[in-house]
Structures are given as C-alpha cells and as structure tokens.
Amino acid sequence: MTDVRPLVDDDDLLAALDERGREEWRSLSAQVTDDPGRLDRVFPAAARRTGRGPLDDGVLLEDAVRVGLVRSAAQGLSPDQLLDELRELYRYGDNDEKRAVLHALNGAPDEVDGTDVLLDALRTNDTRLVAAAMGPHSDHLDDDAWRQGVLKCLFTGVPVTAVTGLRARADGQLADMVGRYRREREAAGRDVPTDVQVVLDACAGRAQQQPQQQPQQQKDS
Amino acid sequence: MRIFDPHIHMSSRTTDDYEAMHAAGVRALVEPAFWLGQPRTSVGSFTDYFDALVGWERFRAAQFGIAHHCTIALNPKEANDPRCVEVLDVLPRYLAKDGVVAVGEVGFDSMTVEEEKAFVRQLELAVEFELPAMVHTPHRDKEQGTRRTLELVEQSGLAPGMVVVDHLNEVTVDQVDEAGCWMGFSIYPDTKMDEHRMVAILQRRGLDRVLVNSAADWGRSDPLKTAKTGAAMLDAGFSEDDVDRVLWRNPVEFFGQSGRLMLPADGSGDETADASATFEGNSILRGSRD
Structure with a gap:
C-alpha cells in the first residue's frame, strides 16, 4: 500500500x-x-x-x-x-x-x-507541464537539472511561485546562470521578467545563510 | 464569421497560419491523423505523432485562441506496410482520450486487400469507442472507392450519421448523400474542390450533413479556404446564418456525437484561451454542445 x-x-x-x-x-x-x-x-x-x-x-x-x-x-x-x-x-x-x-x-x-x-x-515546451514538474517532487532532481528547470521557468514565463523550495535550494551557481540570462535580455534591449529578481533574491538569501559555502560543495547529489 | 475547420493538418503549418486563421474567424478545428508525406517505418513513429496530436499541437493551437481536436487512425496508405499495421493494437489507448473526436482518416488509397482489412478493423473500433469515423476517399478511382466505402460502412453497423466521407466532388456526392452519411468537401487551390463549385453543390442539394474543410497540409493548400467558401456563399446569396450553419454548427453537430469536443464555454467561438493556456491549464471547457 x-x-x-x-x-x-x-x-x-x-x-x-x-x-x-x-x-x-x-x-x-x-x-x-x-x-x-x-x-x-x-x-x-x-x-x-x-x-x-x-x-x-x-x-x-x-x-x-x-x-x-x-x-x-x-x-x-x-x-x-x-x-x-x-x-x-x-x-x-x-x-x-x-x-x-x-x-x-x-x-x-x-x-x-x-x-x-x-x-x-x-524537455517539453508546454508550460503547464514545466510548472507541474517543478513542484514538490522536484526535490528528486539533481542540482544541475533543478537549476535548468528554474531557468526554464524564467525563460518560458512560468511564475517561479510554481517552484517548490526555491528559497531553500537557490544557490550561487543559479545566481550566476540567472545573471547571465538577465545580461542577455538587457543586451538585446528586451524586458527582464520581474521573476528574475525574485530568483536572485532567493539565491542571495541562501548565500547569506551559508556564507562559508564553497562552490564545489554546492552539488549535493 | 465563426469557423470550425473540420479537417486541417496543423502539424504541417506555421504560426503565421494560426494567426491568419484566427483573424479569419477560425476558433476550432480537427486535425486528422494521416500520412506525413514521408512513409513511416515503425509503430513508434506513429505513437510519437499521435502524442503530438493530443499534446504539443493542442497546446500550440491554444496559444492562438483555437480549440484543437484530432482524429486517430492508421491511414490507408500505410495500412499496406506490414511494419506499420501493428499500430492498430495501440489505437485504443488514444481513442479513449478527450479531444479525440473520431476514428480517422480511414478508408482507401489503392483499394488493396490490406487497406480493406485495416479499414474494417477501425470501423469496429469506432463502434466500440462510440466515436464517429472520418473516411478518406481515394484520389484515383474515387467513384469506385466511395462505393466500396459505403458498402463497408453499412456492414460495420456504424450508423451512417456517425460517418463523414471526405474529399467528395460532383461525381461522388450523391451516393454518399443517399447513404445518409455526412459529406466532406476539401477546398483546394488546384485539385479536389474549389469554393465556387462548393457553392453550386450547396445550391443544388442544401446544407444538411455538409462539412467544408481546407484539408491544408504540407502540400500546396490554403488554410483560409473555409473562410473563402463562406465569402463565396454570401456572394451567391446565402445568409449569414447559412454560412454559420455550414462552417460552425454542422461540424459541431457531427463531432459533438463523440462527446469529446473542447469548445469555448459560451459557444460563441470567441475563445480567448491564449493567456490562461500558457499556464495553469486552459479555459476551454470540454464536452459536447447542444
């Protein structure tokens, strides 16, 4: 059962x-x-x-x-x-x-x-599936896949409120990826989604909690 | 003008087409499973195609405010390839789905024994799943192919009103009419039918059980032929209500028999699913309309 x-x-x-x-x-x-x-x-x-x-x-x-x-x-x-x-x-x-x-x-x-x-x-571009995939079960994803999932949400317009555990799991590597995404948008003269800052804030929050963390320790699986 | 295109292969069309179709009044469509131009060589190729019809293409259409439905079948051309025939065993999985509004396209291409076997089996599936059937008539020897089609439909036990026989013309329309089946007409730039010949048929025999489609695909075809037929009807003296009946109410009546239509909640044809469809499901209600 x-x-x-x-x-x-x-x-x-x-x-x-x-x-x-x-x-x-x-x-x-x-x-x-x-x-x-x-x-x-x-x-x-x-x-x-x-x-x-x-x-x-x-x-x-x-x-x-x-x-x-x-x-x-x-x-x-x-x-x-x-x-x-x-x-x-x-x-x-x-x-x-x-x-x-x-x-x-x-x-x-x-x-x-x-x-x-x-x-x-x-891997799909159906945003309803992408959003559902970033729910609670996404804690089974390894860090690389999870970060790509968050970035895909930003990229496809899925609100990051769909991402379970964003604050707990956002890290420096995700901040770097999202930062590069923001620069690319800005260079193209395009709007930057407001969720970009939400994710960056989450990354910064975690960095504050764990200032001693080394990059090579960020991958936990 | 609200338009339901009852036969169009959107997987082969561009987003420009979706935009132009919406601007012309298309709010719903049916995409029949068919040959891709390039012959398939395995069952897996079919299931990926079927998955796209009930998955990605439905989502893509919703972005443009168009309700996408499909029909599922082994098409007659590939019924001749033994590597493809086993797809008949996986059809039941797809025929149970929402938005799958008929078994099709079935029928004849070269009138072979293999084609007839697959055709008969799929008419049985239509009976079993209580779905209408969409029947393709051959490009070559269309009259004989249509005659044999009607014999097989009668033997199948499927009610004639649950069958649309498609790609008809002046030569084949009357026998289908007499059999009580629905009559499908594909309006093409060069071949099949054109909108003025279509209007002449409507003037001669009326609007009952007629479906007008663009059958647009990867060949030279025009996804706006439904709208152009509507305009030709108005020019010939038909009323707005007549046009609405042929281009909207008739396909809704035929495919509504499946109980699987996914149409705008208010029945206006004014679906505005695009914003909500991009997230958290969509605003399209499913179920047949009265």
Whole structure:
C-alpha cells in the first residue's frame, strides 16, 4: 500500500462535482481500488465523466480527480508498482493526463522516484507541464537539472511561485546562470521578467545563510 | 464569421497560419491523423505523432485562441506496410482520450486487400469507442472507392450519421448523400474542390450533413479556404446564418456525437484561451454542445 497525498481534500472535491460527477467519481474510484490495473482505462476518460474547471489556488478539478484516482489505486500498489503505473500513464497520456501524473508524483512518498518523468516534462515546451514538474517532487532532481528547470521557468514565463523550495535550494551557481540570462535580455534591449529578481533574491538569501559555502560543495547529489 | 475547420493538418503549418486563421474567424478545428508525406517505418513513429496530436499541437493551437481536436487512425496508405499495421493494437489507448473526436482518416488509397482489412478493423473500433469515423476517399478511382466505402460502412453497423466521407466532388456526392452519411468537401487551390463549385453543390442539394474543410497540409493548400467558401456563399446569396450553419454548427453537430469536443464555454467561438493556456491549464471547457 502506498499513500499519495490528494491535490484537494475529499470534501472539497466532492463539493466541486455535480451530482452525476460525484456518482461517477465514486464508481471510478471503487473500480481502481478493487483493481489498480484499471487505471489505464479509467484515467483518460476521468475528466469528461466527472468534471473539470478551475478550483481555488489555480488547481484544476480534472487534476484533482485524476490524482484522487491514483490515490485510490495506490492503496493496492507498492511504491515500485505505483511508479510503473505512473510511468505508463505518462507515456501514453495527453498533456492534461501528463500534468495530472506530475501532480500525483508531487504527492507521492519519497521512495517513489519519478525523476525520469520530471526530466521528460522539463524537455517539453508546454508550460503547464514545466510548472507541474517543478513542484514538490522536484526535490528528486539533481542540482544541475533543478537549476535548468528554474531557468526554464524564467525563460518560458512560468511564475517561479510554481517552484517548490526555491528559497531553500537557490544557490550561487543559479545566481550566476540567472545573471547571465538577465545580461542577455538587457543586451538585446528586451524586458527582464520581474521573476528574475525574485530568483536572485532567493539565491542571495541562501548565500547569506551559508556564507562559508564553497562552490564545489554546492552539488549535493 | 465563426469557423470550425473540420479537417486541417496543423502539424504541417506555421504560426503565421494560426494567426491568419484566427483573424479569419477560425476558433476550432480537427486535425486528422494521416500520412506525413514521408512513409513511416515503425509503430513508434506513429505513437510519437499521435502524442503530438493530443499534446504539443493542442497546446500550440491554444496559444492562438483555437480549440484543437484530432482524429486517430492508421491511414490507408500505410495500412499496406506490414511494419506499420501493428499500430492498430495501440489505437485504443488514444481513442479513449478527450479531444479525440473520431476514428480517422480511414478508408482507401489503392483499394488493396490490406487497406480493406485495416479499414474494417477501425470501423469496429469506432463502434466500440462510440466515436464517429472520418473516411478518406481515394484520389484515383474515387467513384469506385466511395462505393466500396459505403458498402463497408453499412456492414460495420456504424450508423451512417456517425460517418463523414471526405474529399467528395460532383461525381461522388450523391451516393454518399443517399447513404445518409455526412459529406466532406476539401477546398483546394488546384485539385479536389474549389469554393465556387462548393457553392453550386450547396445550391443544388442544401446544407444538411455538409462539412467544408481546407484539408491544408504540407502540400500546396490554403488554410483560409473555409473562410473563402463562406465569402463565396454570401456572394451567391446565402445568409449569414447559412454560412454559420455550414462552417460552425454542422461540424459541431457531427463531432459533438463523440462527446469529446473542447469548445469555448459560451459557444460563441470567441475563445480567448491564449493567456490562461500558457499556464495553469486552459479555459476551454470540454464536452459536447447542444
């Protein structure tokens, strides 16, 4: 059994669905609880059978439903089995499904390591995927990949509020990269996104906390 | 003028095209899976293509305020290559997805036994997944190909109203009409149909079950032919409402049978998804419209 954190509380999810959607949700959830292998058939159709649209805080109802289904299926799966299922859903998912898989990884326990899925998402130019890939599960990324992910957010216009743990992890090397990005924008006579300063401030904050840190110690994996 | 182009291969088009289409009134489209010009040699090449149709291209279209849908199938030309036929086994994964509004393009190219086998199998999939079918008619010997197509549709058990037979012309339209299927017309700069011949067909048989598309792809074609057909209809005395019916309500009615359309919330065609689509999902509601 593996515990996956829901994207929204069950009560909030049920409240957001209409009566038909609630019925469907209970049925789909029961199906994957009984047989987690049904996830591949239930996951793609979940949104049109239950509901979709924005909830509070930028969360989408269809994402909450799909993460809920993963959570139900995960009760009967080991962490390794869950990871296999998530990889399969991601591989054949449309971009909405892929985004939901990334949200599910963000709520998965530490022993579920979906780094390969995150790296795939970060190679895309779909900003919704890039944003989801920089959530809590991004703590599995090594420092190089994580810094490139932050830079990609700046580059593609994903607000850096999407980056989990920015203040804790921003370092001197990221500051150098972002500084070079700023100079390139300025040299081209283009606007510098306000998030550039947010990231630089985060880097400076960490440097203040750890003034003795040497560059070669910054890579922690 | 709001326009739903029911057949256009956007993967082969530029962002200039997306901008020009939006300016001309295009707010929704269907991109059928088809041949890429260069023959594929493996199933993996198909799945990457299908992934792009339900992934990147949908996202790209949203940047320009256009709702992108697709159809998924093994096309008739490549149904003749044994290296490609196994893709039939992975189609169910894609046919279950939102925004996949039909099985297609299926049908005939050279009228071979292999093509017919793949065609029949995919009509079965349309029945199983409760999806419409989009049928390509051959460029060569179109009349005979259309006749055999209609026989196979009848044998499949798929309701005629769930089938659009595409790339029709003056010679093939009546048999499709009599069979009760939807009639697709591709308006091209040189080949297939032009907008004035299209208007003549509409004048002769009316607007029921007619879909007008640009079928624009990597060949010489024009993504604004839908709008130009609308203008030709107005010039010929059709009303704005007639144009709206052919260029918007008809495709919505046909593909709405899938239950998988992803259209602007208010049905106006005035999607403005671009800002929100760049982050945190998009504002396009999915589901069929009445």
